[in-house]
Amino acid sequence: MLLLIGFALFCGADNALGVEKTLWNSLEGDTTQVHQFLEEGKQAYNSGDFERAGRLILRADSLSEVLGYMEGRARATAYKADMYIDQDKLDEAIELLENAIKLYPESEQRAQYLNLLGTSFNNFSDPSKAIQYYTEALNFTDRLRKKERDRLHAAILHNLAVIYQNLGEEKLAFENFLSAITYAEQAKDTSMLAIAYNNIGLAYNNSGDYEKSIYYLNRSLSLAETLDSKLDIYRAHLNLANTLSNMERFQEALHNYEIAESIYKQLRPDSPPAIILHNRGSTLAKMKRYAEAETLLNESLKMCEDLDIREGMYYNHNILGQVLLEQGRNEEAIFHLNQAILLAKESGNAQLIQSSRQALYKSYAAANKYKEAFSVLNTYKAFSDSLTNLEKEKELATIENKLELNRQSEINRSLEIRQAQQEKQLQYQLILIVAGALVILLVVVFLFMMRKSAREKEEILKQVRTQKEELEQLNRSKDKLFAIIAHDLRSPMSSMQGVLHLIKDHVLSQKDMSKLIQELEVSVQQNVDVMEDLLAWAKEQLSGVKMEKIPVNVQSVVGEVISSQSFLAAKKGISVSIEVPESKEVLADPNALQLVIRNLISNSIKYTKEGDEIKVSLSDLSSRTRLIIKDTGIGIPEEAADKIFESRSWTREGTQREKGSGFGLSLSKEFVERMNGKIWFESEVGKGSTFYVELPKA
Ligand code: ADP
Secondary structure, eight states, rough: OOOOOOOOOOOHHHHHHHHHHHHHHHHHHHHHHHHHHHHHHHHHEEEEOOOHHHHHHHHOOOOOOOHHHHHHHHHHHHHHHHHHTTTTTTHHHHHHHHHHHOTTOOOTHHHHOOOOOOOHHHEEEEEEHHHHHHHHHHTTGSSSOOHHHHHHHHHHHHHHHHHHHTOOOOHHHHHHHHHHHHHHHHHOOHHHHHHHHHHHHHHHTEEEEEEEHHHHHHHHEEEEEETTTHHHHHHHHHHHHHHHTTTTTTHHHHHHHHHHHHHHHHTTTTTTOHHHHHHHHHHHHHTTTTTHHHHHHHHHHHHHHHHTTTHHHHHHHHHHHHHHHHHHHHHHHHHHHHHHHHHHHTOOOOHHHHHHHHHHHHHHTTTHHHHHHHHHHHHHHHHHHHHHHHHHHHHHHHHHHHHHHHHHHHHHHHHHHHHHHHHHHHHHHHHHHHEEEEEEEHHHHHHHHHHHHHHHHHHHHHHHHHHHHHHHHHHHHHHHHHHHHHIIIHHHHHHHHHHHHHHHHSOOOHHHHHHHHHHHHHHHHHHHHHHHHHHHHHHHHHEEEEEOOEEEHHHHHHHHHHHHHHHHHHHHHHHHEEOOTTEEEEEEHHHHHHHHHHHHHHHHHHHHOTOOEEEEEEESSSHHHHHHHHOOOOOOOOOGTTTTSSSSTOOOOOOTTTOOOOHHHHHHHHHHEEEETTTEEETTTTTTEEEEEEEEBO
């Protein structure tokens, strides 16, 4: 059995120091002092002057406090914790580190604190908590600059690897060792690499992969030699020797043990090389060089007894027992093996106890002490069963763990699948929603367009209908116009034509001719009036001209009309009087107003006899002006009262057989109303008629 050196790498203080240089340049001179104290503290610690180290760290901390230099305080705390761990003051270290995390949550030292917490718990034999802290530490290394980050990362991964290795989780151990090496290589940290190579070499030795073990141990050795690190050179040789011994390359093993021993003596002149002697003895025992083996093992045993190294004592007693048994020195073997069992019982290591029991029962048997042999064998068997059971249980637990892991990953996988399905479903739903929304949008747009086009169609239809009505109206107007022209203008024109023939043929006497010409003048005047009416009406109807409303002087319009009609009145012996004040103005269209007044006055002349009177007057109302045209003519019968304002519905000849068109009043009414006015009449048959026109004042 070989005693192997397995050490974890806890290089906290070194890492903390690694950050200094860059920090110093950017801070005030005084912070340099903080770092100097820390550096000196570290040196003092390494040289064993713990008190001075403690003082220096305390000074660094107080100076940082005075300067308000938080990182300095955080760093001093890390140093302090590291020293506590080194002195196995784990409770103090843990308390200090947990407080530091609370005090300096943002510090770049946080990863280091967690790393040191991991180490503390690992030293407390609480690997699961250690793993937890180391893993958490990895999350905070990014606060450090690249080189420091890589170094600390490497250190943490390495520490994890060592724990996994101790837990028998070889795969995880190797994974972590290898990535630790990658980080250490990135950081170009050769001293860390030397340690890492050494430890992975050790791990390969434990897992029986001796070739790889040799490969890494050699790399560690050459790095250590480059660095001239005696401690690392010693470790590499010792571990190389162990691996070579396991490979039964005994000569090479012995050679390496020798080198290891000579370096060890330089390194620790006051500390006896108990482990090396034991391992050498064991190797010699395997080579059946029992005498030499016995000497070395006894030497080692003595050293261990002097230093009270119980584990070392066990191993030496145990191997000595076996070596003596091989030589048939049964009584001595029995002694050593019993000692070994006692020591193993102290440590509670069942496997060690059993290993010694097996050799002890053989020794008893060889010494012919069958009773004792039988008793030891029985205990051995009983324990072996319970050990197997224990192992079985352990195995079962491992299997259960693995099953649990599998189950977890199965659950995770099914969760992932479910999540993926849900995501797919969500995506599908989203697509559906989007598609649905698009369809709805399209439908809405379509409906909107439909409605719009329907409305447009309706609008167009309405326009078409109005236009049609207007056209029909125009057509009716045109027909009416033609009818009127045909009826009203044709007959007077043809009678005028007849008169002209008579004049041309000299058929008429001078007296008849002058009489005819006088009549013709009246007829022409009437035709002119009708024509004017027709033209005004036709213009109104066909062009749709809007009536303008401007201030119009009533007196001047009445004057103009009377002057054009006076000779008709004079011819019939009718007197016309005007009582219209000069300045009265109404809001009207001048032409339309003239037409209305002309129609009313010409009607009065038409339907009055000789000696009758026509009076045109004005009545002033508050907002309107009323024009009154009163005659003492034939009057209007009651049955005609409703008809005279309707176009061509009722017409009579005048008192001297003047032609009527039945058209003037309806046109007048239309024009008056369009000028926002009113027209009406009062009449009594045989006594006369009065027509009123009321218009807004100007
Ligand atoms: P017209 O005089 O050409 O027949 P109007 O529309 O001007 O057409 O008049 C319609 C009818 O009203 C006339 O035919 C006539 O019988 C009657 N009328 C209008 N004014 C008078 C009036 N002052 N006195 C008697 N009858 C009138």
